[in-house]
Amino acid sequence: xxxxxxxxxxxxxxxxxxxxxxxxxxxxxxxxxxxxxxxxxxxxxxxxxxxxxxxxxxxxxxxxxxxxxxxxxxxxxxxxxxxxxxxxxxxxxxxxxxxxxxxxxxxxxxxxxxxxxxxxxxxxxxxxxxxxxxxxxxxxxxxxxxxxxxxxxxxxxxxxxxxxxxxxxxxxxxxxxxxxxxxxxxxxxxxxxxxxxxxxxxxxxxxxxxxxxxxxxxxxxxxxxxxxxxxxxxxxxxxxxxxxxxxxxxxxxxxxxxxxxxxxxxxxxxxxxxxxxxxxxxxxxxxxxxxxxxxxxxxxxxxxxxxxxxxxxxxxxxxxxxxxxxxxxxxxxxxxxxxxxxxxxxxxxxxxxxxxxxxxxxxxxxxxxxxxxxxxxxxxxxxxxxxxxxxxxxxxxxxxxxxxxxxxxxxxxxxxxxxxxxxxxxxxxxxxxxxxxxxxxxxxxxxxxxxxxxxxxxxxxxxxxxxxxxxxxxxxxxxxxxxxxxxxxxxxxxxxxxxxxxxxxxxxxxxxxxxxxxxxxxxxxxxxxxxxxxxxxxxxxxxxxxxxx
Amino acid sequence: xxxxxxxxxxxxxxxxxxxxxxxxxxxxxxxxxxxxxxxxxxxxxxxxxxxxxxxxxxxxxxxxxxxxxxxxxxxxxxxxxxxxxxxxxxxxxxxxxxxxxxxxxxxxxxxxxxxxxxxxxxxxxxxxxxxxxxxxxxxxxxxxxxxxxxxxxxxxxxxxxxxxxxxxxxxxxxxxxxxxxxxxxxxxxxxxxxxxxxxxxxxxxxxxxxxxxxxxxxxxxxxxxxxxxxxxxxxxxxxxxxxxxxxxxxxxxxxxxxxxxxxxxxxxxxxxxxxxxxxxxxxxxxxxxxxxxxxxxxxxxxxxxxxxxxxxxxxxxxxxxxxxxxxxxxxxxxxxxxxxxxxxxxxxxxxxxxxxxxxxxxxxxxxxxxxxxxxxxxxxxxxxxxxxx
Numbered sequence: 001x002x003x004x005x006x007x008x009x010x011x012x013x014x015x016x017x018x019x020x021x022x023x024x025x026x027x028x029x030x031x032x033x034x035x036x037x038x039x040x041x042x043x044x045x046x047x048x049x050x051x052x053x054x055x056x057x058x059x060x061x062x063x064x065x066x067x068x069x070x071x072x073x074x075x076x077x078x079x080x081x082x083x084x085x086x087x088x089x090x091x092x093x094x095x096x097x098x099x100x101x102x103x104x105x106x107x108x109x110x111x112x113x114x115x116x117x118x119x120x121x122x123x124x125x126x127x128x129x130x131x132x133x134x135x136x137x138x139x140x141x142x143x144x145x146x147x148x149x150x151x152x153x154x155x156x157x158x159x160x161x162x163x164x165x166x167x168x169x170x171x172x173x174x175x176x177x178x179x180x181x182x183x184x185x186x187x188x189x190x191x192x193x194x195x196x197x198x199x200x201x202x203x204x205x206x207x208x209x210x211x212x213x214x215x216x217x218x219x220x221x222x223x224x225x226x227x228x229x230x231x232x233x234x235x236x237x238x239x240x241x242x243x244x245x246x247x248x249x250x251x252x253x254x255x256x257x258x259x260x261x262x263x264x265x266x267x268x269x270x271x272x273x274x275x276x277x278x279x280x281x282x283x284x285x286x287x288x289x290x291x292x293x294x295x296x297x298x299x300x301x302x303x304x305x306x307x308x309x310x311x312x313x314x315x316x317x318x319x320x321x322x323x324x325x326x327x328x329x330x331x332x333x334x335x336x337x338x339x340x341x342x343x344x345x346x347x348x349x350x351x352x353x354x355x356x357x358x359x360x361x362x363x364x365x366x367x368x369x370x371x372x373x374x375x376x377x378x379x380x381x382x383x384x385x386x387x388x389x390x391x392x393x394x395x396x397x398x399x400x401x402x403x404x405x406x407x408x409x410x411x412x413x414x415x416x417x418x419x420x421x422x423x424x425x426x427x428x429x430x431x432x433x434x435x436x437x438x439x440x441x442x443x444x445x446x447x448x449x450x451x452x453x454x455x456x457x458x459x460x461x462x463x464x465x466x467x468x469x470x471x472x473x474x475x476x477x478x479x480x481x482x483x484x485x486x487x488x489x490x491x492x493x494x495x496x497x498x499x500x501x502x503x504x505x506x507x508x509x510x511x512x513x514x515x516x517x518x519x520x521x522x523x524x525x526x527x528x529x530x531x532x533x534x535x536x537x538x539x540x541x542x543x544x545x546x547x548x549x
Numbered sequence: 550x551x552x553x554x555x556x557x558x559x560x561x562x563x564x565x566x567x568x569x570x571x572x573x574x575x576x577x578x579x580x581x582x583x584x585x586x587x588x589x590x591x592x593x594x595x596x597x598x599x600x601x602x603x604x605x606x607x608x609x610x611x612x613x614x615x616x617x618x619x620x621x622x623x624x625x626x627x628x629x630x631x632x633x634x635x636x637x638x639x640x641x642x643x644x645x646x647x648x649x650x651x652x653x654x655x656x657x658x659x660x661x662x663x664x665x666x667x668x669x670x671x672x673x674x675x676x677x678x679x680x681x682x683x684x685x686x687x688x689x690x691x692x693x694x695x696x697x698x699x700x701x702x703x704x705x706x707x708x709x710x711x712x713x714x715x716x717x718x719x720x721x722x723x724x725x726x727x728x729x730x731x732x733x734x735x736x737x738x739x740x741x742x743x744x745x746x747x748x749x750x751x752x753x754x755x756x757x758x759x760x761x762x763x764x765x766x767x768x769x770x771x772x773x774x775x776x777x778x779x780x781x782x783x784x785x786x787x788x789x790x791x792x793x794x795x796x797x798x799x800x801x802x803x804x805x806x807x808x809x810x811x812x813x814x815x816x817x818x819x820x821x822x823x824x825x826x827x828x829x830x831x832x833x834x835x836x837x838x839x840x841x842x843x844x845x846x847x848x849x850x851x852x853x854x855x856x857x858x859x860x861x862x863x864x865x866x867x868x869x870x871x872x873x874x875x876x877x878x879x880x881x882x883x884x885x886x887x888x889x890x891x892x893x894x895x896x897x898x899x900x901x902x903x904x905x906x907x908x909x910x911x912x913x914x915x916x917x918x919x920x921x922x923x924x925x926x927x928x929x930x931x932x933x934x935x936x937x938x
Contacts, residue, residue, distance in 0.1 A: 008762065009755075009759055009762065012758050012759060012761070012762045012773075013754075013755050013758045013759070015758060015774070015776070015777065016716055016717060016720035016754050016755070016758055017720065018717050018720075018721065018780060018781075020794050020797075021781075021790065021791075021794070022790065022791040022794045022795065023791070023794040023795045023797070023798035024794075024798060025725040025729070025794075025797040025798055026725075026729070026797065026798050026799060026800050028729070028732075028733075028800070029617075030618070047755060047759070048677070048681065048748075048751065048752045048755045048756075049681045049684075049685065049755065049756070049759060052674055052677040052678040052680075052681050052752070053678045053681065053682060055674045055678070056674040056675060056678035059670070059671060059674055059675075063671070073567060075566050075567035075568065076563060076564065076565055076566065076567050077561050077562060077563060077564055077566075078564060078566045079562070079564055079566070080564060080566050083566065094601045095601055095602070095603070098601050098602060098737060098740075098741075101731060101740075101744060102731060102732040102740065103732070104728065104731075104732075105728055105729040105730075105731065105732045106732070108724065108725060108728070108729060117724055118751075120728075121723070121724055121728050121747065121748075121751055124728055124731060124744060124747070125673070125744060125745075125747075125748050128669075128670060128673070128741055128744050128745075129670040129674070130670075131597075131601055131670075132597040132598065132669040132670040132671075132741075133670050133671075135596065135597035135598070135601065136593075136596075136597050136669075136671075139581070139593075139596050139597065142579055142580075142581070143568065143579050144567060144568050145566060145567070145568060146565075146566045146567060146568060146569075146570050146571060146576070147573075147575070147576070148568070148575060148576070148578055148579045149574075149575035149578065152575070152578050152579065152580060152581060152582050153581075153582050153583055154581065154583070155581070155583050155599075155600040155601065155603075155608075156582075156583035156600070156608045159600075159603045159608040159609045159610065160608055160609075160610040160649050162611075165610075165611045165614065168603075168614055169614055169615070172613060172614050172615040172622065172623070173615055175615075175732065176613075176615040176616055176617050176622055176623075177615060177616070177617060177618070178618075182615075208559070209559035210559075211561065211562065211564065278562070279559045281557050281559070283557050284557070284559075408614075444618065452618055453618050454618060455615055455616055455617055455618060456615070456616040456617070456618065456620050457614065457615065457616075458612070458613060458614060458615065458616040458620055458622055459611050459612040459613055459614040459622070460610070460611045460612050460643040460644065461611065461614065463610075463611060465644070465645050465646075466610060466611070466643055466644075466645075466646070466647055466648055466649050467646070467648060467649075468645045468646045469646050470646065470648065474648075475648075478648045478649055478650060479610070479649060483574035483575035483578070484574055484575050484578050485574040485575075488573075488574040488575075490575070497571050497573045497576075498571065500573065500574075503573070503574070517645065520645055
């Protein structure tokens with residue numbers, strides 16, 4: 001279709017909407033935001049007559065590349081270090097995608113602009129595309145990569161694993177609670193507009209550097225849809241800003257959504273990009289550099305800040321604090337170290353770091369070796385079974401951390417940990433912003449204003465508590481992270497598949513001390529013990545080191 | 550002499566990380582092992598849809614993490630009155646030392662549903678792209694053949710008003726019933742099939758709207774906005790409109806899908822499309838409109854009705870709740886069939902509008918009643934007495 005005919009066609013389809021005369025469409029989802037009817041234009045200007053063939057053409061390219069990858073023996077050049085982390089990433093990401101599809105109806109009754117509903121419906125089916133095309137990529141990896149373990153049990157693993165649970169926020173946050181908080185601010189304004197840049201652009205570039213050109217093929221195709229979704233969010237945001245009564249809620253939701261996305265996405269993608277790569281060219285961008293470019297400059301400075309003039313209160317402090325966490329407080333390194341500490345509770349193999357990796361980290365993050373080098377040397381030393389326990393149960397100057405009750409990433413930057421007694425339970429939070437999210441934002445009253453539609457944080461949010469007092473072998477078996485011989489673990493702290501003796505089994509775990517939930521122990525303490533514990537905890541770190549006094 | 554600086558690019562490395570390079574535990578375990586396929590071998594469709602939407606009754610160890618203001622998270626089973634076996638078992642309680650185990654997969658009967666159309670992204674884009682391409686070709690061929698010039702004024706009026714009015718039905722149901730319901734079903738298989746149904750309808754609505762745009766350009770005197778007046782105030786359309794609006798106002802997602810695809814589409818949609826427009830158009834010199842309307846008819850009869858029957862057949866034959874479900878679905882049939890017949894009868898004046906007449910209205914209605922009765926019987930439900938109104 002020519003541009004002129006697209007414009008005419010789009011104008012014509014606006015005649016499809018009608019005002020109900022007999023019955024109002026069902027209203028399933030509430031919001032505390034208020035919207036006035038406004039003639040905000042559908043930014044997508046998408047007509048299905050051109051949309052379906054366009055998507056089909058994109059599919060042709062993706063599936064053609066998939067076929068080419070197999071015929072061209074791509075997996076002879078893929079780095080195992082990289083593909084192993086895809087077992088985590090590709091188990092998580094289809095759920096956020098499909099949840100974004102499910103989120104679109106939350107907007108229909110709350111955003112009174114039929115023109116925008118057209119764009120939202122197209123986003124819905126785009127998201128079905130993303131979810132199933134990503135599942136298909138994982139299926140291809142399972143069929144063609146050397147080690148299918150972890151891919152083959154992907155969705156059960158993801159749903160049972162604490163890393164999967166962290167990632168699941170990036171899905172459930174889209175579909176529950178206040179409809180605008182969830183489907184507009186958290187999903188489109190922050191997750192899609194800011195963080196898909198690192199997810200779907202920065203990460204695929206790293207995949208290509210590790211011999212995997214299928215991930216870029218699929219995810220760039222996905223990202224080409226995201227740019228339209230970003231426009232959807234922007235149109236809704238401008239409508240929300242038109243009513244001053246929404247400004248307080250917008251401020252709340254931007255703070256929550258920004259911080260949660262930072263905690264969750266930077267933890268995962270930062271780890272994949274920094275610790276999942278073998279590309280140690282000194283001039284390749286680090287995650288921190290990518291973040292500065294894609295998120296700080298492109299999103300914060302170019303997209304968010306200009307909205308200030310419309311009355312949007314930007315969480316400048318949290319954005320600067322996120323950078324502070326990544327650059328000064330080693331957030332990504334702390335997370336990667338924790339994932340590797342808990343390798344046995346996961347379903348992928350984590351390659352030890354080598355001298356070449358150390359050199360690169362030191363170059364990109366001066367002071368890295370002094371903080372993390374010794375611990376990674378220990379990880380390497382303890383990676384194959386030789387009469388010792390997995391690293392989590394060995395003395396390597398590492399204190400197992402408490403869980404953040406809100407973002408569920410542990411409280412790794414020790415000095416930032418805060419506690420609060422909420423609903424009869426002492427909870428730990430990785431940062432004041434996460435405490436605020438639980439204690440103040442996700443409540444039916446916010447700053448004296450009734451917010452009856454705000455959602456709740458629910459669920460068994462500390463993974464360790466489920467297994468308090470369990471033997472580690474039983475924990476791993478309960479989660480199902482065991483290979484088809486019934487004893488060899490899916491997870492391994494190395495990549496060696498040649499020698500069965502070098503692979504950890506349930507028998508090795510059986511000898512370990514039982515797992516203890518830090519939160520259960522915290523709640524057993526007296527007030528004085530708890531205060532002393534907190535004072536000590538925040539003196540710990542970096543790199544998980546216990547306080548020295 | 551010039552010197553070339555070496556570009557900084559990643560170097561290819563031979564890793565031999567392809568399937569079969571080594572043997573070790575799980576090295577040959579190359580199928581998703583977390584669900585039981587419907588047939589002996591799991592299908593590509595199952596691989597890309599099953600279990601993507603979690604369920605705390607089998608795997609979700611830490612439960613749902615975000616809830617609505619009432620504390621309910623995820624996809625509550627009580628968003629419909631219908632039940633599949635196992636629905637009444639409580640969600641496993643998880644707390645200190647409980648571990649993460651739920652019930653054995655699938656935990657309840659909702660997970661047994663598979664879309665017989667096996668829809669996922671590849672299939673839905675191929676199918677819909679083919680439809681829009683073919684429609685465009687049909688309309689272009691008609692333009693080149695000057696076939697619209699054969700239309701008599703009465704037929705032009707019929708198309709601009711009545712065929713035009715139908716696009717509102719498609720649009721309303723596509724967006725506010727089916728797209729809305731894609732958040733409501735208990736499994737990814739339900740919600741994906743429903744989302745695809747939604748896109749069929751939204752596409753069909755746009756197909757009709759753009760067809761009208763072409764006619765406005767090609768047919769002298771064609772009033773491209775006449776459909777609005779028809780939809781808003783023609784008494785013949787108000788029964789259809791009221792029913793379409795009530796469908797979008799239905800709280801229970803399964804009732805909405807059932808009422809739309811088991812009752813409304815066979816009794817009203819097929820009556821209008823197959824028994825009126827597609828029959829009468831050729832007799833009035835129009836070979837194009839039936840192809841546009843026929844594409845939508847195919848969407849419904851060959852795809853959307855198929856998955857709908859698969860959903861509700863399972864429920865009316867459920868090993869634990871067959872009686873409960875059949876009782877509720879029979880109530881729905883009685884409730885919605887009466888309204889559908891009223892809406893259908895209100896459309897009767899349309900049968901006398903074209904110059905060359907179609908089959909009699911009563912004969913057309915008998916045909917769709919017979920077709921409807923067949924669908925109801927396939928679902929092991931009772932033919933409602935309201936059908937005889």
